[in-house]
Structure formats: structure tokens, C-alpha cells
Amino acid sequence: MRQPIRSGILACALCLLAAASTGLAGTFYVSPTGSDLAAGDATHPWLTLQKAANVVTGGDTVNVLPGNYTGFDLARSGKPDRQITFLAQPGVFITANNPSTPDGINLEGASYVTIDGFNASGRGRAGIRSVCNNGVVLRNNTCDSNATWGILTGFSSDLLIENNICSRSGTQHGIYIGNSSDNITLRRNVCWGNYGCGIHMNGDINTTWPGHTIDGLMQNVLVEGNILYGNGSGGGASINGDGVQDSIIRNNLIYNAYNNSGIALYDGDGSAGPKNDLVQNNTVLMASTGGWCLNISSPAGANYAYNNILYNSHSWRGSIEYDRTTGLVSDYNVVMDRFSTDSAGSRIGLGAWRTATGQDAHSIIATPTALFVDPANNDYHLKGGSPAIDVGSTVNGAATDLRGVLRPIKNGTDIGAYEFILAGDANCDGAVRFADYQVLEANFGKAGADWAMGDFNDDRSVTFADYQLLESNFNLSLPEPASLTLLLAGAGMFLRRGQ
Numbered sequence: 040m041r042q043p044i045r046s047g048i049l050a051c052a053l054c055l056l057a058a059a060s061t062g063l064a065g066t067f068y069v070s071p072t073g074s075d076l077a078a079g080d081a082t083h084p085w086l087t088l089q090k091a092a093n094v095v096t097g098g099d100t101v102n103v104l105p106g107n108y109t110g111f112d113l114a115r116s117g118k119p120d121r122q123i124t125f126l127a128q129p130g131v132f133i134t135a136n137n138p139s140t141p142d143g144i145n146l147e148g149a150s151y152v153t154i155d156g157f158n159a160s161g162r163g164r165a166g167i168r169s170v171c172n173n174g175v176v177l178r179n180n181t182c183d184s185n186a187t188w189g190i191l192t193g194f195s196s197d198l199l200i201e202n203n204i205c206s207r208s209g210t211q212h213g214i215y216i217g218n219s220s221d222n223i224t225l226r227r228n229v230c231w232g233n234y235g236c237g238i239h240m241n242g243d244i245n246t247t248w249p250g251h252t253i254d255g256l257m258q259n260v261l262v263e264g265n266i267l268y269g270n271g272s273g274g275g276a277s278i279n280g281d282g283v284q285d286s287i288i289r290n291n292l293i294y295n296a297y298n299n300s301g302i303a304l305y306d307g308d309g310s311a312g313p314k315n316d317l318v319q320n321n322t323v324l325m326a327s328t329g330g331w332c333l334n335i336s337s338p339a340g341a342n343y344a345y346n347n348i349l350y351n352s353h354s355w356r357g358s359i360e361y362d363r364t365t366g367l368v369s370d371y372n373v374v375m376d377r378f379s380t381d382s383a384g385s386r387i388g389l390g391a392w393r394t395a396t397g398q399d400a401h402s403i404i405a406t407p408t409a410l411f412v413d414p415a416n417n418d419y420h421l422k423g424g425s426p427a428i429d430v431g432s433t434v435n436g437a438a439t440d441l442r443g444v445l446r447p448i449k450n451g452t453d454i455g456a457y458e459f460i461l462a463g464d465a466n467c468d469g470a471v472r473f474a475d476y477q478v479l480e481a482n483f484g485k486a487g488a489d490w491a492m493g494d495f496n497d498d499r500s501v502t503f504a505d506y507q508l509l510e511s512n513f514n515l516s517l518p519e520p521a522s523l524t525l526l527l528a529g530a531g532m533f534l535r536r537g538q
């Protein structure tokens with residue numbers, strides 16, 4: 040009898056040891072009312088972010104309570120399966136540069152780190168700077184009115200930058216990734232009012248990092264679902280790619296662009312020009328002072344442009360400027376009657392472009408008024424009857440839209456960043472049914488939501504407003520009687536719960 044009891048006690052002791060170890064090593068807290076002499080746990084938080092940065096190891100999470108903080112300088116790394124996470128609660132502001140550089144948050148040689156939820160604004164150079172590392176995630180941060188960049192990365196591969204807002208950078212760009220880095224995803228960021236580019240990618244063969252091979256190319260970059268507006272009073276492109284190859288730029292919305300280009304792919308500091316890049320289902324609208332919508336030059340191989348809306352408010356510049364007549368595969372775009380096949384921007388019409396290049400046989404000409412719900416107020420969703428509906432290339436089109444809506448809806452893939460869909464059609468089957476209501480109900484109240492979860496008004500959360508959109512379209516369609524009964528029963532529960 041004794042042996043099993045001893046085993047039980049031993050097992051229990053091991054459990055406690057494991058729990059204590061997890062608690063000490065795994066989860067820390069920082070608060071404006073804490074102390075760096077404290078234990079750093081939930082009831083005894085640290086005072087400074089730098090204290091946390093000096094001690095974290097792989098697998099740790101640092102929870103940051105609301106308040107104002109001096110930034111931090113992190114040189115410690117997690118591991119591929121043990122990310123270090125700095126997780127800010129809503130209301131965390133970096134109001135002073137970190138102790139080492141003129142940036143808010145600085146990661147230098149710190150790999151496998153996640154920075155989530157910080158507001159790093161008004162800093163001396165970048166809101167967040169991350170260099171000489173791998174496996175970094177920058178998510179849900181706001182970087183406004185920084186002197187040079189919102190977010191800067193360099194020599195930083197296997198990188199994910201998503202759901203950040205990077206605005207009003209003083210002398211350069213919203214998001215700048217560079218220095219030959221590869222395997223990077225930039226998605227669902229909003230970059231507005233930056234002096235230069237919204238997103239800048241620089242292969243940069245000229246800057247070295249001791250001990251590392253610099254190939255001057257950015258490869259396998261996915262730039263997807265970003266919204267970029269009001270950028271470029273100082274030039275650049277809304278999406279700027281120097282030495283970018285084997286990459287995809289899709290479902291981005293660009294408007295009020297003052298830049299020299301909406302999307303530019305070229306060879307400046309890179310070791311070679313664009314090759315095997317796919318520009319797909321973007322909506323690009325240049326301001327009257329801007330350059331061409333899509334500008335490709337010095338290609339190192341074929342590049343591809345499908346399903347883009349390319350509209351220009353400039354007096355004579357237009358949709359596509361390409362510095363030659365071969366190597367660009369382009370079709371199923373909505374364009375203006377304005378193209379160029381030389382780097383001087385000499386203008387030709389769609390017919391002459393087709394003759395010179397053999398491209399854009401299925402592309403069409405249309406105006407914003409015909410295409411969009413309310414272009415005067417920057418609503419670039421397709422309106423009912425839009426000429427962009429169902430006429431894109433499904434074979435070479437994006438599989439989703441900017442919101443995550445599954446393409447194609449109805450009879451074909453649409454051109455541009457938004458697929459035309461009834462609000463409420465969460466499962467993207469072309470009809471608003473009880474199944475869609477069930478999706479919305481299951482996700483009701485959730486933040487960080489997308490269309491497929493029931494966020495129909497693009498505010499990233501599922502609320503009563505989304506239900507109202509679903510209901511309005513449900514009543515316009517005619518559900519099966521049994522489904523209608525279920526819907527009304529469900530809606531009653533829903534309404535009671537909402538009160």
C-alpha cells in the first residue's frame with residue numbers, strides 16, 4: 040500500500056515544481072506603478088520595460104499594463120518554438136526613446152520575438168526598429184508621427200508584420216524592410232500620410248552585415264491586404280520594391296497617392312531588377328499630383344499583373360508605365376486609356392499598348408464613378424452593376440479579397456481588392472442564409488475578426504452593427520421557411536442577449 044502513496048506524493052511534488060517553474064519563467068508583468076525590485080509577477084509587476092528586456096528568455100510573455108513607458112532595447116532571443124512575446128494591453132504608450140537608440144522599441148540581434156499592441160509614436164527615428172535577426176513578429180502596433188519611419192527592419196528574414204498602423208512618418212516611410220531579407224509577410228497594415236513610401240522594400244546590395252551574405256534581393260515577400268493612403272508628398276511609391284523578386288503584391292488598396300508611383304518595381308540599390316513578381320487584385324488610385332499607378336522597370340525576368348484597378352487623377356499620367364515592350368504579362372485589369380512603354384512616360388492608348396506589347400487583351404476601361412460605391416468619400420468597394428464584377432481572371436486571380444472573402448463570388452472573380460458580396464454572407468456562398476447567421480452568432484463580441492467570422496463592416500469586430508447588415512440582406516432574400524423560423528428564434532435570443 041505504501042509504494043503507490045509515495046509515488047502519488049512524488050508525482051504531486053513534480054506537478055507543483057513544474058507549475059512554479061512555468062510561473063517564474065513564463066509570464067511577467069510590467070506596470071507604471073510597479074518596481075524593478077519586485078518579482079515581476081501579476082501582483083508584483085516590474086516598473087520598466089527594460090527590466091523585462093534584460094531578463095526574458097525563450098517562451099516568456101511580458102504583459103504590459105496600460106500607461107506611459109520609456110521604450111526598450113532587446114538583444115535577447117527566443118527560439119523557433121519558444122517565441123519571446125511583449126504583449127501590450129490597450130492603452131500602452133511608448134513616450135520616450137529606448138536607452139540605446141533614437142527609436143521607441145529597438146530589437147538588435149533579437150530573434151524569435153513578438154511585439155504586439157504597442158503605441159510607439161513621436162519617437163526620434165523609428166517607432167519600432169528590428170534588425171539583424173530572424174523570426175520576428177510585429178503585430179497590432181500603432182506608430183504615428185515618428186521622425187523617420189513607423190517600422191524599420193533590416194537584415195531581418197522570416198518576418199511577419201501585420202495589423203499595424205504606421206502614419207505620418209516625418210522624413211521617410213511608413214514601413215521599411217530592407218537589406219536583402221527574405222520570406223516576409225506584410226499584411227493588413229494601414230499606412231497613411233507618410234512623407235515617402237507607405238511600404239518600402241529595399242534589396243540593398245550596398246550595405247553589409249559582417250559574417251552574412253548579402254545578395255541584394257528581397258525574395259518571397261507577400262504584401263497583402265494593406266490599405267495605403269495619402270502617402271508620398273516626398274515621393275517614393277505607395278508600395279515600393281527595389282530588388283524584389285519571386286514576390287506577391289495582392290489585394291492592397293491604395294488611394295490619394297501623391298507618390299511617384301502607386302506600385303513600383305525596379306532596380307536601385309538592389310542587385311537586380313524585378314523578376315517573377317505577381318501584382319494581383321490591387322486597387323490603385325493616384326492623386327492629381329501623383330505618378331503612374333503601376334511602374335515596372337529594369338526587369339530581370341517576366342513579371343505579372345492581373346485583376347488590378349489602376350486609375351489616375353493626374354492630367355496625363357495613367358495606368359501602367361513599363362520601360363520596354365516585352366517581359367510583362369498583364370491582363371484582366373481595369374485601366375485608363377493611358378499607358379507607356381518607355382521610362383520617359385511617353386503616353387499611348389490601350390489599343391497601341393496592346394499592339395506594342397500583346398498584353399491586356401481582356402482589360403477594360405472604366406471610371407471610379409462607375410466602379411465604386413462612393414469614391415468621393417473613399418469607399419472603394421465595388422457597387423452593384425460595377426463593370427469590375429465577375430470579369431477578372433479566376434485562374435490568375437487572388438483566392439480571397441482584402442477582407443478574406445473567398446473568391447470567386449457568383450459568376451467569376453472581380454477585379455480590384457474587393458470582391459462584390461452581400462453583407463452578411465459570411466461563408467461566401469453568394470447568399471445570406473441561416474448558416475451565415477450562425478457564423479455571426481458564434482463569433483459575436485469577438486475582436487480581431489474578419490469577414491468569415493461575421494465582420495461585415497470592416498471594423499475588425501463582430502457587433503450588432505454586423506447583425507443589422509446581415510438582417511437587412513436576409514430580409515431581401517427569401518430563405519427556406521424552416522430556416523426563417525430558426526433565424527427568427529435565433530434572432531430573438533440574440534436581441535435579448537444584446538440588451
Ligand SMILES: [Ca+2]
Pocket residue numbers: 219220221254255256257258
Ligand atoms: Ca535575399
Ligand SMILES: [Ca+2]
Pocket residue numbers: 428429447448449450451452453458459
Ligand atoms: Ca464575383
Ligand SMILES: [Ca+2]
Pocket residue numbers: 463464465466467468469470471472475
Ligand atoms: Ca452565405
Ligand SMILES: [Ca+2]
Pocket residue numbers: 493494495496497498499500501502504505
Ligand atoms: Ca464589424
